[in-house]
């Protein structure tokens with residue numbers, strides 16, 4: 347189970363959440379930076395943004411209509427109440443009010459719909475663009491990016507998802523929720539100042555007070571929110587790990603322990619949630635209290651001016667409504683702080699991934715369409731990004747159209763050599779030549795088009811059998827797929843399935859999946875094939891079936907094979923024996939066996955483990 351602290355690494359890695367003195371200026375610079383980058387993504391939606399802003403301004407005017415109508419109503423009522431026959435004037439007033447309010451409501455419906463719809467369209471499009479852009483970008487990254495511990499076990503997904511989410515909710519909060527409220531607050535404030543300076547001043551003074559309180563609220567909540575995210579990630583990690591290891595859980599009867607682990611996180615989450623809520627309630631109460639004080643001051647001030655004969659009675663309600671328009675958005679200010687904090691926490695990590703230029707694979711190079719597979723490694727050293735040195739001064743030759751087996755104990759460096767040959771990694775020192783060209787200078791995509799890689803367990807995508815095989819050649823016809831499946835000895839089994847080639851590939855057994863991967867390889871039909879323990883995870887029967895397909899694959903190609911399977915090793919034309927990242931012997935099976943060195947030792951151990959005497963006795967008598 348992932349530790350609760352793991353997913354929050356991104357948070358803790360962010361210096362702006364932990365360091366107080368530099369915080370303010372750096373946070374501002376960071377936020378500015380994020381907004382600039384976000385603006386680039388928003389650029390294609392200029393027209394939508396302008397339309398939203400225009401509607402927002404229109405909406406901010408319609409938001410004031412109620413205040414004017416109430417003022418008019420109270421003032422007119424005061425006047426006509428004194429008349430001998432108030433009904434005629436009263437009905438006229440009602441007619442005017444109804445017409446104005448109805449028109450305003452109809453306008454508001456259109457404005458609010460347009461404003462929200464355009465705002466939402468911007469948000470949804472931005473979310474799509476950000477998600478698409480980052481996927482397209484990381485697809486260009488080198489293997490080391492994916493194997494880095496920073497990106498393992500869902501961390502990469504968390505960083506991407508939270509980055510997109512924080513950026514889009516920043517946009518949503520701004521465009522859809524806050525902007526109309528702020529625009530209406532500004533218009534209200536201008537009207538308040540234009541009717542009376544002192545009234546305007548009361549409206550203005552509340553703003554910094556709310557800013558101060560909201561900032562305090564956001565800061566107090568920040569730590570709890572951060573913990574909350576950690577809990578959520580831990581909880582989803584727990585569920586994923588539970589599903590993945592359900593057979594172990596059940597076989598050890600550990601259901602109560604798993605339930606207990608879940609309960610522990612739930613309890614912590616509940617406590618945290620309640621604290622977040624109670625802090626929110628306290629600050630809301632403080633804000634309501636301050637707003638009420640503001641309203642009382644507004645009423646007293648306006649009453650004073652009414653008594654002085656400078657204002658009409660209608661102004662009391664007029665000012666109170668305007669004041670409420672000013673207070674409404676700033677009551678929500680803490681949400682903006684929250685969004686900014688989120689953006690600072692996650693968007694930075696998101697853009698770090700997006701702009702990590704040094705991770706981009708260098709794919710351009712000499713075009714190599716028809717490779718033969720003459721490979722030479724000369725003094726190759728390689729160390730993984732985590733510091734493990736896997737290869738030291740490795741030199742050997744692979745001749746085309748032959749089968750070369752890399753032999754060695756576990757961890758010797760065989761798979762690493764394959765990774766270098768497909769350019770998943772580059773050597774730190776030394777050169778690899780392919781058909782006489784330095785591999786580093788070869789076009790990576792051309793190279794990979796010429797190479798087929800069959801691994802111990804080949805990834806089967808969710809989708810049909812047909813789709814999985816077609817991955818080897820996207821232009822292949824159904825007939826091509828069937829031919830490939832026949833070569834991989836899987837066709838007969840596929841057609842027995844209820845849905846044939848349209849069955850879900852994931853529901854096949856390990857051996858069947860391996861043959862689907864081989865069919866994919868036949869469809870690709872590359873001149874060079876790397877087989878990295880292709881039968882290691884299979885049972886004897888499945889191995890035997892796969893072996894037939896492998897024998898077919900090996901024909902007329904350059905094959906480099908990693909195997910612990912004695913039968914496959916002795917079938918190879920050439921052997922390269924590796925020990926601790928170094929080549930210790932090369933030659934044919936017979937020559938190396940006779941030499942009595944490392945290969946002899948490994949081969950003897952392999953044959954001993956097979957218990958050949960007993961097998962022979964059983965078979966022959």
Ligand SMILES: Nc1ncnc2c1ncn2[C@@H]1O[C@H](COP(=O)(O)OP(=O)(O)OP(=O)(O)O)[C@@H](O)[C@H]1O
Pocket residue numbers: 493730731732734735736754755756757758759760761762763
């Ligand atoms: N992605 C990786 N990051 C860091 N170290 C790695 C990585 N892959 C392999 N190593 C290390 O490099 C060394 C060589 O590993 P490699 O997988 O090449 O061995 P191998 O001979 O193929 O072993 P096996 O037969 O068990 O598959 C080992 O010490 C291994 O721990």
